[in-house]
Amino acid sequence: MKFCSACGASVDYxxxxxxxxxxxxxxxxxxxxxxxxxxVTGTLPIWGDQVLLCKRAIEPRRGYWTLPAGYMExxxxxxxxxxxxxxxxxNAAVENPSLYTVFSLxxxxxxxxxxxxxxxxxxxxxxxxxxxxxxxxxxxxxWDELAFPVVNKTLEHYFADRANNAFPVHYENLAFRxxxx
Amino acid sequence: MKFCSACGASVDYxxxxxxxxxxxxxxxxxxxxxxxxxxVTGTLPIWGDQVLLCKRAIEPRRGYWTLPAGYMExxxxxxxxxxxxxxxxxNAAVENPSLYTVFSLxxxxxxxxxxxxxxxxxxxxxxxxxxxxxxxxxxxxxWDELAFPVVNKTLEHYFADRANNAFPVHYENLAFRxxxx
Numbered sequence: 001m002k003f004c005s006a007c008g009a010s011v012d013y014x015x016x017x018x019x020x021x022x023x024x025x026x027x028x029x030x031x032x033x034x035x036x037x038x039x040v041t042g043t044l045p046i047w048g049d050q051v052l053l054c055k056r057a058i059e060p061r062r063g064y065w066t067l068p069a070g071y072m073e074x075x076x077x078x079x080x081x082x083x084x085x086x087x088x089x090x091n092a093a094v095e096n097p098s099l100y101t102v103f104s105l106x107x108x109x110x111x112x113x114x115x116x117x118x119x120x121x122x123x124x125x126x127x128x129x130x131x132x133x134x135x136x137x138x139x140x141x142x143w144d145e146l147a148f149p150v151v152n153k154t155l156e157h158y159f160a161d162r163a164n165n166a167f168p169v170h171y172e173n174l175a176f177r178x179x180x181x
Numbered sequence: 182m183k184f185c186s187a188c189g190a191s192v193d194y195x196x197x198x199x200x201x202x203x204x205x206x207x208x209x210x211x212x213x214x215x216x217x218x219x220x221v222t223g224t225l226p227i228w229g230d231q232v233l234l235c236k237r238a239i240e241p242r243r244g245y246w247t248l249p250a251g252y253m254e255x256x257x258x259x260x261x262x263x264x265x266x267x268x269x270x271x272n273a274a275v276e277n278p279s280l281y282t283v284f285s286l287x288x289x290x291x292x293x294x295x296x297x298x299x300x301x302x303x304x305x306x307x308x309x310x311x312x313x314x315x316x317x318x319x320x321x322x323x324w325d326e327l328a329f330p331v332v333n334k335t336l337e338h339y340f341a342d343r344a345n346n347a348f349p350v351h352y353e354n355l356a357f358r359x360x361x362x
Contacts, residue, residue, distance in 0.1 A: 005182040005205075074290040077285035113292075169350035173259075
């Protein structure tokens, strides 16, 4: 941020009074512009003993498999956002969302939330951000071709929890450790 | 947002290609400026059979009691942010944070996260945003003087769960219904 979004003048980076962090402060109107973490919300779509994954058509990690997810939008709930992303990326409708995994990713200032949800039907196809969409049984999961650690973690929890038929919410702080490849 | 934070030119509100929502798009450099929900993170600080509450010194809801919480900052984890807010508002150190309640507040584009945490000691005092800080047993909770529905909900869950000695994560979508008063 170099310019004030309220008046267009240049901003200075300084610590405002009663604050402890450097912020972008307008040199003209004094507006303080805060920058905060973003929420990425998605689903773990379930159909029988299978889960739905999307092969990414965009960077980062193009060609790798992911759970449908994306930035939460203003005015929506987290679960509505997750369902929206599932429709956008996989043309798939989900129901009965329940919060399942939550991750802090401080190195990229994101909070991830995945909702376990039921596919309304075995109906799906590639949205514009997906090369391919498919259902996978546990033994078919392409563990070495998953896009992000949050996807690995969510699937690992799911198959472990499914053995116990109990799906508590899992929270984890995932500092930077993106897989190579 | 009226001006581009990258180049200072005016922005137009329109739906970018491959998008479905109106965004602020720079009339000069074409930068798209997204606005997304903010995360508010806090703690439910526990000391024996008591919980710590702060009487707000600032609007909204000045004079009402709240759990310590505030906007999550870039570069921190949610639980670190909750502990930081607890120190800022109550000069109280917490340990062993575990995610406890999560709320979507779509009418104000926020996601709230509260971590149940142990006070390191019975040591606390008012930070600049608090008029008063105190420990409360269940029968002392000022239920009619709590600042926000997320505080009521978190305390209600806690005392109910404490009877069972099990503290699962609770997620809820809280559409607008701020208490009158």
